[in-house]
Amino acid sequence: MIPFxxxxxxxxxxxxxINEAVSRVVNGGWYLxxxxxxxxxxxxxxxxxxxxxxxxxxxxxxxxxxxxAYIEMGVMKPGDEVIVPANTYIATILAVTENGxxxxxxxxxxxxxxxxxxLIEDAITDKTKAIAIVHLYGRNAYTxxxxxxxxxxxLKLIEDCAQSHGCKHTDGRVTGSxxxxxxxxxxxxxxxxxxxxxxxxTTSDPELAAAVRALANYGSQKKYVxxxxxxxxxxxxxxxTVLDVKLKYLVEDNAKRKAVAHYYYEHINNPLITLPDFLxxxxxxxxxxxxxxxxxxxxxxxxxxxxxxxxxxxxHYPIASHKQECYAKELWNTPQLSLxxxxxxxxxxxxxxxGPSITIEEVAQVVELINKF
Numbered sequence: 001m002i003p004f005x006x007x008x009x010x011x012x013x014x015x016x017x018i019n020e021a022v023s024r025v026v027n028g029g030w031y032l033x034x035x036x037x038x039x040x041x042x043x044x045x046x047x048x049x050x051x052x053x054x055x056x057x058x059x060x061x062x063x064x065x066x067x068x069a070y071i072e073m074g075v076m077k078p079g080d081e082v083i084v085p086a087n088t089y090i091a092t093i094l095a096v097t098e099n100g101x102x103x104x105x106x107x108x109x110x111x112x113x114x115x116x117x118x119l120i121e122d123a124i125t126d127k128t129k130a131i132a133i134v135h136l137y138g139r140n141a142y143t144x145x146x147x148x149x150x151x152x153x154x155l156k157l158i159e160d161c162a163q164s165h166g167c168k169h170t171d172g173r174v175t176g177s178x179x180x181x182x183x184x185x186x187x188x189x190x191x192x193x194x195x196x197x198x199x200x201x202t203t204s205d206p207e208l209a210a211a212v213r214a215l216a217n218y219g220s221q222k223k224y225v226x227x228x229x230x231x232x233x234x235x236x237x238x239x240x241t242v243l244d245v246k247l248k249y250l251v252e253d254n255a256k257r258k259a260v261a262h263y264y265y266e267h268i269n270n271p272l273i274t275l276p277d278f279l280x281x282x283x284x285x286x287x288x289x290x291x292x293x294x295x296x297x298x299x300x301x302x303x304x305x306x307x308x309x310x311x312x313x314x315x316h317y318p319i320a321s322h323k324q325e326c327y328a329k330e331l332w333n334t335p336q337l338s339l340x341x342x343x344x345x346x347x348x349x350x351x352x353x354x355g356p357s358i359t360i361e362e363v364a365q366v367v368e369l370i371n372k373f
Contacts, residue, residue, distance in 0.1 A: 001310045001312075002310060002311045002312065002353055002358070002362045002365060002366060003312045003353065004312030004313060004314055004351070004352075004353050005189055005312075005353065005354075005355045006355075006357060007188050007189065007193075009355075009357035010193070010355060010356060010357050011195070012357075013249070013253070013356060013357060014245055014246060014249055017245050018195075018242055018245050018246070021241040021242065021244070021245050022195075022238055022241065022242065024241070025237050025238050025241050026238070030237060031236055031237045031238065032234060032236055032237060033217075033234060033237075034237050035237075036237040036238075036240040036241040036244065037055050037235055037237060037240045039240070039241075039244055040053075040055065040235075040240040040241070040243050040244040040247070041053040041054070041055055041200070041240075043244055043247055044200060044202070044243075044247060045202065047166075047174070047247060047250070048174050048176040048177045048182075048202050049173060049174050049176075049177035050176060050177045050182075050202040050203055050204050051203070051204040051206070051209075052202065052203050052204065052205075052206065052209035053200050053201070053202050054200060054201050054202075054209055054212045054213045054216065055198070055199070055200045055234065055235030055240060056199050056200060056201065056212075056216045056233045056234060056235055057197060057198070057199060057216075057232075057233040057234060057235065058185060058186075058187070058197045058198065058199040058233075059091065059160075059162045059183055059184060059185025059186070059187065059199040060091045060094060060095060060183075060185075060199070061199055061216065061231075061233040062183035062184060062185070062199040062200055062201040063091065063092065063095030063132075063158070063160060063183035063201075064094075064095045064098050064099065065201060065212040065215050065216055065233070066095075066158055066181045066182075066183060066201055066203075066208070066212065067082070067095055067096060067098075067099040067101060067130075067158075068099050068215055069208050069211035069212045069215060070129075070130075070156065070208070071099060072211055072215070072228055073207060073208070073211060075129070075156065076099075076101065076129045076130070076156075078099065078100030078101065079100065079101070079102065079127065080101050080102065080127050080128070080129040080130075081101070081102045081103075081104050081125060081127040081128045081129065082096045082101050082102070082103055082104065082128070082129065082130045082131070082132055082158075083104045083106055083120060083123050083124070083128060083130070083131045083132065084096060084103045084104065084105060084106070084132045084134075085105070085106060085108055085114070085115035085132075085133065085134050085136070085141070086105035086106060086107050086108065086320065086321070086322065086337075086339045086341075086342040087107075087108045087113065087136070087317075087320065087341070087342040087345050087346070088134040088136060088160065088321065089134075089136075089162070089316075089317055090317070090321045090324060091160075091162070091185075092132055092134050092160045093105075093321050093327075095132075095183070096132070097327075097330075101129075102127070102332050103332060104123050104125075104128070104332070105321070105322060105337060105339060105342075106119050106120055106123050107119055107339055107340075107341045107342055108136075108341060108342065108345070110292075110341050110344075110345070111276065111277045112139065112276060112277050113136055113137060113139065113276050113290065113345065114133075114134075114135075114136060114139055114140075114141035115133055115134070115141055115146075117143045117145040117146050117149075118145075120145075120146065120149055121149055124149070124153055124155075128153065128155060129155060129156060130155050130156040130157070130158055131146060131149065131150060131155050131156075131157055131158070132158040132159075132160060133146060133157070133158070133159055133160065133179070134159075134160040134162075134163075135159065135160065135161055135163060135164030135167055135175050136163060137163060137276075137284075137286070137287055137288045137289075137290050137316075137351075138163050138164050138167055138191065138257075138284055138285040138286045138287035138288065139164075139167070139276070139279060139283065139284045140164070140167050140168065140169055140170075140175060140279065140283040140284065142159070142169050142175070142178050142179075147178075156179075156180045156181070157178070157179035157180050158179055158180065158181055158182065158183070159175055159176060159178060159179040159181070159182035159183070160182070160183055161175050161176045161182045161183065161184045161185075161202075162183065162184065162185035162187075162190065163185075163190065163191075163287035163288065164176075164191075164285060164287065165184070165190060165191040165192040165250060165254075165285060165287075166191060166192075166250050166251060166254050166285045167282075167283060167284065167285045168282040168283060169283070170280075170283065172282075176202045177202065177204070180203065180205060180208070181201060181202070181203040181205065181208055182201065182202045182203070183199065183200075183201050184199055184200045184201070184202065185198075185199050186198035186199055186200070186239065186243055190287065191250065191253065191254060191257070191285055191287050192243060192246055192247060192250050193246070194239040194242050194243055195238070195239065195242050196239055197239075198235050198236075198239040198240075198243065199235070200235065211228070214227055214228055214230060215228050215230040215231070215233075216230065216231065216232075216233040216234060217230065217232070217233075217234065218230045218231065218232055219231075252356075253356035254285045254286070254356075256355075256356040256357075257285065257286040257287075257354055257355060257356060258281050258284070258285075258286060259360070260286070260289070260354050260355075260358060260360070260363050261284070261286045261289055261354065263360060263363050263364070263367070264289055264352070264354075264363070264366075264367065265278055267364075267367045267371075268291070268367055268370055268371065269371050270370055270371050270373060271294075272293055272294045272295075272298050272302075272373070273291050273292070273293055273294075273302075273370065274291070274292040274294070275291060275292070276290060276292070286354055288314075288316060288351045288354065289351060289352050289353075289354040290316065290349050290350070290351050291349075291350050291351075291352060291370075292345070292348050292349060292350075293348050293349075293350055294348065295347075295348065296347035296348060298348075299315070299347065299348050299349070299350050301373075302350060302370070302373055303315065303350055305369070305373055306352070306366075306369060306370075309369050311352070311353065311365075311366055311369060312353060313350055313351060313352055313353070314350075314351045315349060315350055315351070316349055316351050317346060317349075318346055318347075319346060320339065320342045320343055320346045322336060322337045322339060322342075323336070323343070323346075352366055352370070353366060
């Protein structure tokens, strides 16, 4: 059996160090808002290249608090519009709608799977206040044109870095430091994953960082004094210390993913399968390795065939966000949006195994099966 991703094997790569760190925290008796969070936030800021990191409960919350903080700061107000990629995981859009903001969905480029910067300007209106980009699958989604549009129209640039830990733009900036603010997920399966839920926002804006930190701590900047009506969304000390251990090995672990990806690009050869455009190594950390299979029936057949032959795969994301029941009656989706590229990708995308613990021998078996399909 070749699993899609074995979290047990991934954790074992640095298991002794993780166990020591967790034991230290458990025995230390301080479990929230302590030195482990301070240490991880400092190290993560240095890694990303941002002035501030604020740990929170998960990646969705990180994005929610960014938009909420901008509303509290008077930068945005409910009813304002945020441009988002149509083919993202729903969390990006949930963060927008949670705050009473209106998502404006823009199609991706089918060859890159990232938001099409040629379509963004036509989607900008007087109500647009931000562009949210998602570095989907671990691929750099930022382009200089997106930066130009943000300056031209005075828009905030929000990055969803849930899948892009360690990814860089062509100028060397790490995702999470390119925009005005970024949300990061440390869900266990991520390139930088905790042993449970966890997240963070990064920014170099001190006012935004302070607002997010308060909002995620009941709205309090000082004990029993509440500037905002916030919520409880904190990164605990155990997750912070685990992340701090794994952060030291992130570049090394990403390099293992890149070696796997190179093998796939060099050896997958099946007329039914298309691979996304190859990016220079610094621009893709291969959180996932998506292949596009010609037609939904063939995609589903390939999924079943690989499963039957002991290879784990996942379809990301088989129902597009604008077709989800939760958004069926929203004004921005009435009548239901027609987004053919996003809908085709939902029908044809299949992610095959990749990670820091899979062996090249296993990868060769996956390729052999795919090429025989």
